[in-house]
Amino acid sequence: MKIMSYHNMSAASVARKIRSGEFSVSDIVRACLECIGNMDGTLNALITREDQKALQRAAFLEKAIASGEDPGPLAGVPVIVKDNMCTRDIRTTCASRILADWRPPYNSTVVEALENAGAVILGKSNMDEFAMGSSTEHSAFGPCRNPWDTERVPGGSSGGSAAAVAAGYVPLALGSDTGGSIRQPASLCGIYGLKPTYGLISRYGLIAFASSLDQIGPFTRNVEDLALALNVLAKPDHRDSTCSRKARPDYLEALETGSLSGKKVGLVKEFRNYRLPPEISASVDRILKILQEAGAIIEEVSLPVTMTSGLGAYYIIAPAEASSNLARYDGVRYGLSAEADDLLSLYLKTRKAGFGSEVKRRILTGTYVLSSGYYDAYYLTAQKVRQIITREFAEAFSRVDTLIMPTSPSPAFRIGELVDDPIQMYMMDVFTLPVNLAGLPGLSLNGGYSAEGLPLGVQMVGPKWGELEILSMAHVIERELGPAPIAPGGVTDEN
Amino acid sequence: MSISKEEVRRVSMLARLEIDENEIDSLTEHFSSILEYFNALQELDLEGIDPFVMEGVEGTPWRDDVTLQWNERSSVLSESPCSDGDFFKVPRILGEEG
Numbered sequence: 001m002k003i004m005s006y007h008n009m010s011a012a013s014v015a016r017k018i019r020s021g022e023f024s025v026s027d028i029v030r031a032c033l034e035c036i037g038n039m040d041g042t043l044n045a046l047i048t049r050e051d052q053k054a055l056q057r058a059a060f061l062e063k064a065i066a067s068g069e070d071p072g073p074l075a076g077v078p079v080i081v082k083d084n085m086c087t088r089d090i091r092t093t094c095a096s097r098i099l100a101d102w103r104p105p106y107n108s109t110v111v112e113a114l115e116n117a118g119a120v121i122l123g124k125s126n127m128d129e130f131a132m133g134s135s136t137e138h139s140a141f142g143p144c145r146n147p148w149d150t151e152r153v154p155g156g157s158s159g160g161s162a163a164a165v166a167a168g169y170v171p172l173a174l175g176s177d178t179g180g181s182i183r184q185p186a187s188l189c190g191i192y193g194l195k196p197t198y199g200l201i202s203r204y205g206l207i208a209f210a211s212s213l214d215q216i217g218p219f220t221r222n223v224e225d226l227a228l229a230l231n232v233l234a235k236p237d238h239r240d241s242t243c244s245r246k247a248r249p250d251y252l253e254a255l256e257t258g259s260l261s262g263k264k265v266g267l268v269k270e271f272r273n274y275r276l277p278p279e280i281s282a283s284v285d286r287i288l289k290i291l292q293e294a295g296a297i298i299e300e301v302s303l304p305v306t307m308t309s310g311l312g313a314y315y316i317i318a319p320a321e322a323s324s325n326l327a328r329y330d331g332v333r334y335g336l337s338a339e340a341d342d343l344l345s346l347y348l349k350t351r352k353a354g355f356g357s358e359v360k361r362r363i364l365t366g367t368y369v370l371s372s373g374y375y376d377a378y379y380l381t382a383q384k385v386r387q388i389i390t391r392e393f394a395e396a397f398s399r400v401d402t403l404i405m406p407t408s409p410s411p412a413f414r415i416g417e418l419v420d421d422p423i424q425m426y427m428m429d430v431f432t433l434p435v436n437l438a439g440l441p442g443l444s445l446n447g448g449y450s451a452e453g454l455p456l457g458v459q460m461v462g463p464k465w466g467e468l469e470i471l472s473m474a475h476v477i478e479r480e481l482g483p484a485p486i487a488p489g490g491v492t493d494e495n
Numbered sequence: 496m497s498i499s500k501e502e503v504r505r506v507s508m509l510a511r512l513e514i515d516e517n518e519i520d521s522l523t524e525h526f527s528s529i530l531e532y533f534n535a536l537q538e539l540d541l542e543g544i545d546p547f548v549m550e551g552v553e554g555t556p557w558r559d560d561v562t563l564q565w566n567e568r569s570s571v572l573s574e575s576p577c578s579d580g581d582f583f584k585v586p587r588i589l590g591e592e593g
Contacts, residue, residue: 105570199553212549241556305539312532323510330511332583337576343588347511360512361525367510368498368526378533383546385536423528439549 007168018076025058025076045163071118080173083124086205095139098354108205125160134428147487152412155185162189167490180432183444187407187457198439202237210321222483227251254471266301266400283447310434316382323366397463407444407457
């Protein structure tokens with residue numbers, strides 16, 4: 001499509017060239033905005049564009065650089081942020097009618113961190129409403145399309161961020177992951193996506209879906225950018241009491257690993273019990289072979305309860321927490337408000353008009369399982385199963401350093417294919433959601449392509465705080481396979 | 496386990512979320528599907544497991560109880576669909592006479 005010379009550069013190299021004075025921030029920002037202007041009519045990856053603000057910010061950064069200041073490790077890097085993270089004075093919709101015009105009075109911690117590191121926010125990305133979904137079709141702003149095949153979904157719920165990075169709009173975007181919402185779209189769009197350990201990155205200003213599961217993380221086209229993003233984002237924050245107070249390592253050290261000699265990689269064997277396209281198993285095998293050739297020892301690992309009961313536990317716990325978190329949308333303090341004569345009708349009508357079908361299903365499911373007489377049977381049972389899953393992972397990590405399995409049971413599916421079949425849609429997260437239940441870090445990287453040429457992700461899971469370990473292994477793989485390419489439907493470079 | 500239509504109506508009131516009569520069938524069906532997945536959980540041995548121990552979680556951090564300045568009252572109120580002075584305004588709470 002449109003010519004531009006920055007589209008396949010990494011965030012790290014953009015920042016390096018800006019800091020060295022080789023590129024100007026405005027040139028890069030203008031080029032990215034042009035690319036978005038040309039392509040987003042088709043992809044619909046963005047809900048809100050902030051071209052003027054981005055250009056003003058670019059000019060501000062240039063002035064700072066001219067006066068000898070260093071804007072930081074993401075100097076001039078254009079980024080896109082999922083639309084469930086609060087941005088002061090930029091509307092933050094959660095892809096919902098109920099928040100369609102809401103302007104937060106504050107920035108989320110991650111937005112603050114990006115800006116303090118010198119990044120330029122170009123816009124807010126499309127998503128499944130309130131992050132509930134696996135296709136980015138459940139958006140009040142229309143479905144997002146996959147740049148690998150625009151008839152297909154980019155995955156979800158952070159589909160807009162994944163599509164934006166895969167299409168070459170920006171080298172870095174933020175997503176959030178409650179049951180797979182970073183890893184599954186990264187898989188379907190052929191890029192890197194990392195869901196960190198629960199508590200690594202502050203969630204202050206992330207609009208809550210399921211508070212014991214939600215985590216923010218980056219999408220990129222290479223491993224160095226993942227490490228760079230973690231260095232910027234992973235910090236203690238007193239405004240989020242679940243954010244760890246521990247010191248974080250320098251994640252760029254992951255790039256120094258050469259050999260995996262003595263490292264143990266566990267292949268989760270139960271994924272073979274699912275009927276998957278043969279190319280998915282082939283992708284997993286391909287990644288294992290690379291790790292083995294780099295010196296790692298491959299061992300089969302069994303997670304029997306995790307791989308059979310994770311879905312059942314998740315679809316009790318996540319809706320329960322959602323029904324509680326979404327009780328705040330009442331039409332009184334912010335957001336949509338329906339006309340009503342009394343307060344009860346105001347609640348009933350506002351929520352009916354404001355929420356989409358999937359969000360309603362989850363609120364009602366969650367309300368049901370928490371309601372009097374059912375709480376013990378459903379929620380407590382699911383929480384106990386969650387403990388078993390956590391122990392199964394802990395037991396596995398007493399023997400191996402990382403675990404490998406597919407990210408998603410399917411490549412990108414067609415728009416409309418699963419939207420009326422919620423249970424089949426939930427199955428798309430069957431390999432990713434147990435990782436949230438156990439609070440562990442998970443990374444998706446491309447392992448190959450389907451017969452139709454669609455990307456297939458492989459998931460690498462680490463122990464708690466094991467980001468450095470999985471980044472090191474991902475970097476070894478990247479050295480063999482190269483960085484993620486721009487999708488065929490993305491911007492091309494004819495220079 | 497199954498769930499009745501009456502129960503779906505009751506839950507929608509608890510959730511303060513009005514649903515149309517024609518949505519009830521598909522919701523009933525959805526609940527039943529979710530509960531099917533759930534039934535498999537009950538076959539596991541869950542004896543003696545504490546549902547609320549989160550291993551490795553650091554616990555609640557404490558801080559001094561210090562008042563901080565936050566000067567966003569007007570920007571918060573400006574997002575309200577209906578406010579009056581420094582208050583959010585809602586329609587009638589009690590019955591006709593209230």
